[in-house]
Amino acid sequence: MKIEGQAALVTGGASGLGAQSARLLAQRGAKVAVLDRNAAQAQAIAAEIGGLALSCDVTDASSVQQALAQARRQHGPARILVNCAGVGGAHRVVGKQGPMPLEDFSRIVQINLVGTFNVLRLAAADMTALDALEDGERGVVVNTTSIAAYDGQMGQTAYAASKGGIASLTLPAARDLAQFGVRVMAIAPGLFHTPLLHELPADIQASLGASVPYPKRLGQPPEFAALVAHIVENAYLNGEVIRLDGALRMPPR
Template sequence: MKIEGQAALVTGGGSGLGEATARELARLGAKVAVLDVNLEGAQRVAADIGGVAFKCDVTDTASVQAAIDGAAAAHGPARMLMNIAGIGTAKRVVQKDGSAAPLDDFAKVITVNLVGTYNASRLFAAACAKLDPLEDGERGVMLFTASVAAFDGQVGQQAYSASKGGLVGMTLPMARDLAQHGIRVCTIAPGLFSTPLMRQLPEPVQASLAASIPFPSRLGKPEEFAALAAHIVTNTHLNGEVIRLDGALRMAPR
């Protein structure tokens, strides 16, 4: 699909990988709607790229539908959905005091990362399936954002790894399900990236993490994630695929 002139939705677009992706799509000529629970962040990015911003909780159907409808009113129906919103946590199953890890923490991560992605995707797909087909019969494309933790989860990452592993497992059946509608589905599994959350860590910790990456031995740049996301849109034969973007990193147990 050609990006220029098409409408795109970017969840989690107010910061980090989502912000970089929103900026890259806009640079390539897309009409971008920035969706984020942090409306201030979304508005900041949207103002910079000439897009529109919506407060959006991906776990809430009414919130997602309102954002999709609002974006369509501003830009026309979207043909691209970048699912980048997500959260993380680390909790050992047995805590230091001997108690079991709180179930609510596990459920929240699964709900945001996995259920939230499915929620936004199903609503986008239902609208996109009604659009006229483009070249090759394509109507749209969506991206899931997993993580290398889906494959190499570390100690305490049960919830995060399960949520991201769920996205990996959902990629192919979603692509097969939506093939009849001409909607492609791919997933990026990023490694260690220089995001606002990562930059909160002490410099020595960041340097140590970067050194664990075989090549290049540095943290990934959000712009590199965004470039791959854009390539997935333009390469019509990419479908049902999970792509690791990690500099050949394989995470150690801790």
């Protein structure tokens, strides 16, 4: 699918990988709606790229429906969805304070996994109703999982489970939507320069980067965004999770 002229939705678009994806899609000529719970930051990104900022809680069905309706009114129906909204969190199954609080596990899974699916199902419903493009395609969805889905470390049960769910739904979702010409892909990034990592001391960031086989550094958000753009433009990519990690395999801790 050609990016130019298409309407695009980017969840978690106010910062990190989502913001960079929004920037690149806009540079390629897409009409981008930035969806995020942080309305002020979403507005800043939208103003930068000439897009639309929409306050949105991905876990809330009505919030997503309202955001998609507003984006549709401003930009037309979206053919591109990039799901980057998500949270982290580290808790061992049993720690010094006893068993991991169930609400901590549920919160991470609800935001990362259920939130991703919530936006996917609603955006895909819009895509399936669109006229097909010349090659029969109607839309493309790019979700964000993580290498933690495969190499989850100690303390990452909730995060790994949520990202593993995103990885696992990729193929069946692609199969569900294939009849409509809507593709579903996922990217599993490794260690990237994101707001979360920026909070760590510089020496720890350097150490993490050195653990990557090659290139020995943290990933850069433009590299993630470049893969998003390639997925959108390459119609034969469907139903797959692509690791973007410099050949990193995470150790137990």
